[in-house]
Amino acid sequence: MSVKMRIGLLFSGALFLVAIAAWIYQLQEGLILTNLQNSYSWxxxxxxxxxxVGNAAGGLVLTSSIYLFGVKKLKPLAKLGALTAFANVTAAMLIVLPDIGKPIRLYNMLLHPNWMSPLVxxxxxxxxxxxxxxxYLYILLLPELTGRLAWLAIKVDDPQAFSERWAKRFAPVALVFAIGIHVVTSWIFSTQGxxxxxxxxxxxxxxVSVAIAVGTTVVLxxxxxxxxTGDxxxxxxxxxxxxxxxxxxxHIFLMANxxxxxxxxxNTEAHRIMEIAWGNFGLAHLFEVAAPLFGAWLLMRPQVLSSLPRLLLSSGLLIAGVFVHRFLIMPAAYNNIPMTMTPFGLPDSHWSLPIASGRFLPGMSTFIxxxxxxxxxxxxxxxxxxxxYAVFLILLAIARLPILSKERI
Structure with missing residues (x-):
């Protein structure tokens, strides 16, 4: 294990432990430690x-497409794609735990699921x-599970042929799962009329388009x-x-549309949405459009792909833009209060009805x-x-498992 790998594992592992401590603190004190309100619950x-979820979906879309469409030049990246998919989807499940407040609520949801809820x-x-x-990652790793890792391998006559055969068979299923995970996640938002x-x-x-863009960027x-970044x-x-x-x-086309x-x-409601989106968060919206587009354009240029610092900068720009895009899902939805009234009978005016914030702060209104x-x-x-955690898991798997392909492209 290289020195850089050890440093990466130590740093990411330590940061994950700090996050666990912060979560335990939140469990003790409650969601009051967050800046969420009744009117702004997500x-x-x-x-x-x-x-x-986007990072995870894109990783398995890439891996399954390699075997489904026979893109041989991407084959050495297949295991990395499956690994990043697993690391990110488990990270997605972990981030839900602090949001629900107490883990017992997840247990209650499993006991009494509301099948009409997209969250279930x-x-x-x-x-x-x-x-x-x-x-899928196990299937791809099977031929190389030898020596000290032989105990992990199932007994088959020809592990290489078995791996190839089942990777192709499982590819359509994996692709459906990869697309489905993001479609269902989007329904959590888009079904709220x-x-x-x-x-x-x-x-x-x-x-789905964002997932393919950012997930592929993570694999790259x-x-x-x-x-x-060799030839x-x-x-x-x-x-x-x-x-x-x-x-x-x-993604840019669909968002603009x-x-x-x-x-x-x-109408008034639409004007209110655009006022929040472009008035209050105008610069952030420009960044969420410009950063991914410029980063993606840079990642098509040979001089960027052949230089590790430039590739890291371009990838980071795209990923940062996508993260800002994810953050900006919330403000225009929550600050446009769905309950309105018409003041003084004026037909073209609508006022949002104030709702309780859930907090009492001296000198500030409880209703917002x-x-x-x-x-x-x-x-x-x-x-x-x-x-x-996701970085730690990827680094640990690369260090302990035959993730990196020995074959040259």
């Missing part, structure tokens, strides 16, 4: 859920996807760090760069119709720690 944790189906899909990505910002059929395909980033992998990296750029363009439809209504949410330190530490 924040950084749910943004993190959407972010991790999302929990099911997340667990099935984690199982599918772990199983009272939230005009979310209530759109465009959200599901947009989530992991591959560049593991294999380097032998440039063809594979160029293919990934093209996939990332095309998926990002589809949804914004135009919202703006076209011309808008809330400037920003995550608390506890929320930020927990999210960063779960990101560190």
């Amino acid at each position: 924040g950084l944790y749910i943004s993190g859920l959407a972010f991790f 189906w999302d929990v099911i899909v997340l667990n099935l996807y984690a199982l599918a990505s772990a199983l 009272a939230r005009d910002w979310w209530f759109s059929p465009v959200m599901a395909p947009d989530f 980033l992991a591959a560049a760090l593991a294999y380097g 032998s992998y440039q063809e594979a990296y160029r293919t990934l760069g093209l996939i990332i750029f095309m998926a990002t363009c589809v 949804d914004l135009v439809i919202h703006a076209w209504y011309g 119709d808008q809330y400037g949410y920003f995550p608390s330190l506890v929320e930020i530490v927990i999210l960063l720690g779960i990101m560190a």
Whole structure:
């Protein structure tokens, strides 16, 4: 194990332990440690859920496509794709725990599921996807489970042929799971008819396009760090760069299409949504559009793909833009209170009905119709720690398992 690998494991492991301590502190004190309100019940944790699910879905889409469509030049990256998928989907499941407050609530949901709630189906899909990505990774690893790892391998006559055969057979199933996990997650938002910002059929395909873009970027980033940026992998990296750029363009189109439809209504509710989105968060929205698009364009350029610092910077720019996009799912939905009244009988005016914030602060009103949410330190530490968990798991698997392919592209 290299010195850099040890440092990465120690740093990510330590940060994850800090996040566990922060979560225990939150369990003791309650969700009051977050900056969430009655009117703003989803924040950084749910943004993190959407972010991790996207990373996970894109990883298995790439891996299954390699075997489904026979893209041989990407084959050495297949195990990395399955590994990043598993790491991110387990991170997505972990980030839900601090959001529900007490873990016993998850147990209650399992005992008494509300089948009309997309959240129940999302929990099911997340667990099935984690199982599918772990199983796919095992199938790909099987031929190389020898020596000290031989006890992990099932007994078959020809492990290489068995692995190839079942990787192809399982590819369509894995692809369906990869797309399904993001579609179901998007339904958590888009089925809420009272939230005009979310209530759109465009959200599901947009989530899938973002997942392909950011998930492939995560695989490209992991591959560049593991294999380097030498000439032998440039063809594979160029293919990934093209996939990332095309998926990002589809995402930008779908997002722009949804914004135009919202703006076209011309009614008070639509104006309120656009005022929040572009008035209060205008610069952030420009970043969520420009950063992924510019990052994806850079990842198509050979001089970027052949330079590790440039590749890291471009990938980081795209991932940061996607994370801001996930964070901005919330403000325009929650600050447009769905209950309104017409003041003084004026037909063209609507006022949001103030609702209880759930907090009592001296000198401040208990009732609000808008809330400037920003995550608390506890929320930020927990999210960063779960990101560190995903990094730790990937590094540990690379160090202990034959994840990196010995064959050259």
